[in-house]
Amino acid sequence: MIGAEILIECLKREGVQVIFGYPGGQVLPLFDKIYDADIRFILVRHEQGAAHAADGYARATGKPGVCVATSGPGATNLVTGIATAYMDSIPMVAITGQVKTFLIGNDAFQEADVTGITRPITKHNFLVKDVKDLARVVREAFYIASTGRPGPVLIDIPSDVQMQDSEFIWPEKLEIRSYKPTYFGHPGQIKKAAKLIAGAEKPLIYCGGGIISSGATFILRALAEKIQAPVTWTLMGIGAFPATHKLSLGMLGMHGTAYANHAITASDLIIAVGARFDDRVTGRLDAFAPSAKVIHIDIDPSSIGKNFRVDIPIVGDAKNILGELLEQLKEIPDTTEWLKEVEALKKKYPLRYKDGDKIKPQYVIEQIDEATKGEAIITTEVGQNQMWAAQWYRYTSPRTFISSGGLGTMGFGFPAAMGAKLGCPEKIVFDIAGDGSIQMNIQELATCVCNKINVKVAILNNGYLGMVRQWQELFYKKRYSHTCIAGPDFVKLAESFGAVGIRVTKKEEVRPAIEKALSIDNTVFIDFHIEPEENVYPMVPAGEAINRMIEGLA
Amino acid sequence: MRHTISVLVENKPGVLARISGLFSARGYNIASLAVSETLEPEISYMTMVVEAEDEKVLEQIKKQLNKLIDVITVTDFTKKEHVDRELILAKVNYSAKEKVKLEGALNKYVAKIIQHKGDIAIIEAVGEQSQIKELLERLQQFGIKELVRTGRIAIA
Numbered sequence: 001m002i003g004a005e006i007l008i009e010c011l012k013r014e015g016v017q018v019i020f021g022y023p024g025g026q027v028l029p030l031f032d033k034i035y036d037a038d039i040r041f042i043l044v045r046h047e048q049g050a051a052h053a054a055d056g057y058a059r060a061t062g063k064p065g066v067c068v069a070t071s072g073p074g075a076t077n078l079v080t081g082i083a084t085a086y087m088d089s090i091p092m093v094a095i096t097g098q099v100k101t102f103l104i105g106n107d108a109f110q111e112a113d114v115t116g117i118t119r120p121i122t123k124h125n126f127l128v129k130d131v132k133d134l135a136r137v138v139r140e141a142f143y144i145a146s147t148g149r150p151g152p153v154l155i156d157i158p159s160d161v162q163m164q165d166s167e168f169i170w171p172e173k174l175e176i177r178s179y180k181p182t183y184f185g186h187p188g189q190i191k192k193a194a195k196l197i198a199g200a201e202k203p204l205i206y207c208g209g210g211i212i213s214s215g216a217t218f219i220l221r222a223l224a225e226k227i228q229a230p231v232t233w234t235l236m237g238i239g240a241f242p243a244t245h246k247l248s249l250g251m252l253g254m255h256g257t258a259y260a261n262h263a264i265t266a267s268d269l270i271i272a273v274g275a276r277f278d279d280r281v282t283g284r285l286d287a288f289a290p291s292a293k294v295i296h297i298d299i300d301p302s303s304i305g306k307n308f309r310v311d312i313p314i315v316g317d318a319k320n321i322l323g324e325l326l327e328q329l330k331e332i333p334d335t336t337e338w339l340k341e342v343e344a345l346k347k348k349y350p351l352r353y354k355d356g357d358k359i360k361p362q363y364v365i366e367q368i369d370e371a372t373k374g375e376a377i378i379t380t381e382v383g384q385n386q387m388w389a390a391q392w393y394r395y396t397s398p399r400t401f402i403s404s405g406g407l408g409t410m411g412f413g414f415p416a417a418m419g420a421k422l423g424c425p426e427k428i429v430f431d432i433a434g435d436g437s438i439q440m441n442i443q444e445l446a447t448c449v450c451n452k453i454n455v456k457v458a459i460l461n462n463g464y465l466g467m468v469r470q471w472q473e474l475f476y477k478k479r480y481s482h483t484c485i486a487g488p489d490f491v492k493l494a495e496s497f498g499a500v501g502i503r504v505t506k507k508e509e510v511r512p513a514i515e516k517a518l519s520i521d522n523t524v525f526i527d528f529h530i531e532p533e534e535n536v537y538p539m540v541p542a543g544e545a546i547n548r549m550i551e552g553l554a
Numbered sequence: 555m556r557h558t559i560s561v562l563v564e565n566k567p568g569v570l571a572r573i574s575g576l577f578s579a580r581g582y583n584i585a586s587l588a589v590s591e592t593l594e595p596e597i598s599y600m601t602m603v604v605e606a607e608d609e610k611v612l613e614q615i616k617k618q619l620n621k622l623i624d625v626i627t628v629t630d631f632t633k634k635e636h637v638d639r640e641l642i643l644a645k646v647n648y649s650a651k652e653k654v655k656l657e658g659a660l661n662k663y664v665a666k667i668i669q670h671k672g673d674i675a676i677i678e679a680v681g682e683q684s685q686i687k688e689l690l691e692r693l694q695q696f697g698i699k700e701l702v703r704t705g706r707i708a709i710a
Contacts (some may be wrong), residue, residue, distance in 0.1 A: 091704035
C-alpha cells in the first residue's frame with residue numbers, strides 16, 4: 001500500500017465516516033485515494049470552515065472530527081479552527097500535506113512549518129517522515145485526541161510519504177509510556193469530599209464542559225438530586241444539567257444569571273466538576289465565593305489550583321468520580337434552608353428583558369426554543385448572539401449547545417452547524433448568528449447547498465458588532481469606533497447560493513418565519529432586523545466581583 | 555526563587571521546542587537548561603533551573619510539563635536530597651607575575667588550567683553553585699576574559 005492508502009485504511013479503522021477538507025498540491029496523492037474511499041468527503045469553501053465543521057461534528061457526536069488541508073496556506077487556514085478546538089478540549093484530528101521530505105526547510109513553494117505553528121494549539125502533533133510510522137502515528141493521534149482531556153492532534157504528512165510503498169501493519173495495541181491519563185479518583189480524596197459535602201450547609205455544584213466530554217450528565221443529576229444542591233454551569237457546561245430542572249441556576253459568570261452569581265457568592269461549598277474557574281466565570285478572584293470550601297474534580301491536574309484555591313483536589317474522569325462519590329455519601333446535608341434562599345434569589349433577580357414593539361433578540365431565541373421544543377442543536381457565533389443563545393434557549397441535554405467558549409472565534413457557528421448536522425442528521429440544527437460574525441465564514445453557504453446540509457441560520461441583525469459596541473457604550477462613552485458594520489442583503493445573498501432567505505422586520509413575523517424555515521428542506525437564512533442597541537444583561541464589568549452586576553432593567 | 559527540576563523526555567525531534575515553547579507561552583523563566591541522551595538513546599534527560607516566585611507557579615510548571623505527551627517524568631529536586639554540579643570554562647589572565655597566585659587560588663576547588671597560551675589560560679572547574687560562585691569571585695581579580703557555563707545538572 002502507498003502512504004495515502006494506509007492513511008485511508010487507518011481512518012476507516014478509526015471509524016471515521018466524514019472528512020471535511022480542501023485539496024491542494026501536497027495532498028494530491030491523498031485526494032486520489034479519497035476519490036474511491038468509502039468515507040464521505042465534504043468539500044468546504046475555505047479550510048477554516050473544514051476545521052470548524054470537524055469541531056462541530058465532534059461536539060455534536062462525541063467522536064473525533066477530521067479535517068484535511070494542503071501544506072502552507074491550506075494548513076495555516078486551519079489554525080484558527082485548531083486553536084478553537086484546543087481551548088474547548090474538543091477531539092479533532094487535522095491532517096495536512098507537507099512539501100516532500102527532501103524539500104523541508106528549503107522555503108519550498110507552499111511550505112510552512114506547520115508542526116511548529118500548531119505546537120502551542122494542539123494537544124500533540126506529528127510530522128511523519130517515514131511511511132512505516134504512518135499507521136502507528138494515526139492510531140496514536142486518534143487515541144491522544146479522544147482520551148484524557150480531549151483536544152486536537154495534527155498529523156503533517158509530506159507528499160512523498162503519501163506516495164511511498166509500505167506494508168500495512170495496524171498496531172493492535174497502543175502503548176505510549178509518557179501518556180497515561182488518570183481516570184479514577186483517589187479513594188481517600190473522594191471520602192474526604194463526601195465528608196465535606198455531608199457537613200455543608202450551602203453546597204453548590206459548578207460544572208463545565210468536562211461533564212459533557214466525560215458523559216457524566218446522568219450521574220451529575222443523580223448527585224445534585226441526592227444532596228439537593230443547586231447546579232450552575234459555565235458556557236461550555238450548557239446542556240450538562242437540564243435548564244428546566246428545579247435545581248438549575250443557569251449559567252454563571254460575566255453574563256450569567258444574577259441568581260447564579262449571588263448563589264455562588266453565598267455558598268459554603270463549591271463542588272467544581274470539569275470546569276476551570278476561568279476569568280469570565282470568577283470575575284475578581286478575591287471576591288469570588290469568599291466563604292466557600294472547594295472540591296475540584298478535573299481530568300487535567302493542571303486545571304486544579306491554577307486560577308483558584310482548592311481544598312480537595314480530585315484528578316480523574318468526572319463520571320467515575322461522581323459515581324464513586326455517590327456511593328461514598330453516607331450522610332447527606334440538609335439544604336432546605338439553602339434552597340429557600342436560592343429560590344428567593346431567583347425571584348428577586350430573574351433573568352429578564354424588556355419586550356416591546358421592535359424585535360428583541362431574546363424574543364427571537366425564545367421563539368426558536370418554543371418552535372423546536374428545546375430539542376434542537378444550537379450553534380452560535382461569538383458576541384451578543386452567543387450570550388443571548390446561552391441565556392434564552394432552554395437546553396435539556398448535552399451536546400445541544402455548540403459554541404466557541406475559550407477562544408471566542410467569530411465565524412465558528414455556521415461551519416460548526418454543518419458539522420453538527422452531518423453528525424446528527426435527525427436533529428434540527430440552528431446557528432444563532434450576528435450580522436458581523438456570519439460574514440466571517442459565509443462562503444460555507446455553498447458547501448451547505450451543494451451537499452444538501454439542511455441548517456438554519458438566525459441572523460440577529462443589528463447592524464453592529466454588538467458586543468464590542470456594548471462595551472463602547474458602557475465604557476468608552478458611546479464612541480462607536482468601527483463597530484457599525486454594513487452587511488449585504490442576506491436574503492439575496494442566500495438565494496444567490498441556492499439557499500433560502502427570509503427577512504423579518506416585524507415582531508409578528510418572527511414565529512411564522514421560524515416555522516417556515518423549519519418546513520423548508522434547504523439551508524435557510526432568517527435575517528431578523530432586531531433592536532439595534534439592545535444589550536446583554538446582566539453583565540459583570542471586567543475585573544469586578546461577580547455579584548456586582550450591571551442590570552439593564554433594575 | 556530558583557528550583558532545579560529534571561525532566562525525562564522522549565528523544566524525538568521538536569521535544570526541546572515543545573518545552574521551551576511551553577515556558578515562553580506561559581511566561582515562565584528558565585535560568586539554565588542542560589540536555590543529553592541517557593543510557594537509553596531514545597530517552598533524553600533535561601536538568602532545568604526555573605524561576606518561580608511561589609509554590610503555585612512551580613506546581614503549574616511541573617503540571618504543564620507533565621501534560622506534554624513526550625514528557626515521561628518530572629522530578630522536582632527542591633525538597634529532595636540530590637547532588638548537583640555545573641562545569642565552567644573560563645579564560646583568565648595568566649601573566650608570569652600572577653601565575654603562582656592563580657594556581658594557588660585554584661587549589662581550593664575542583665579546577666585546573668587545561669590550556670594556556672601567552673598571557674591567557676583556560677580554566678576548567680566543576681562544583682556546586684556556591685563553589686562556582688565563590689571561584690568566579692576569586693577569579694575576578696585576575697580578570698575573566700570569557701566565561702562559558704553548562705548550567706546545572708542534577709541527580710538524586
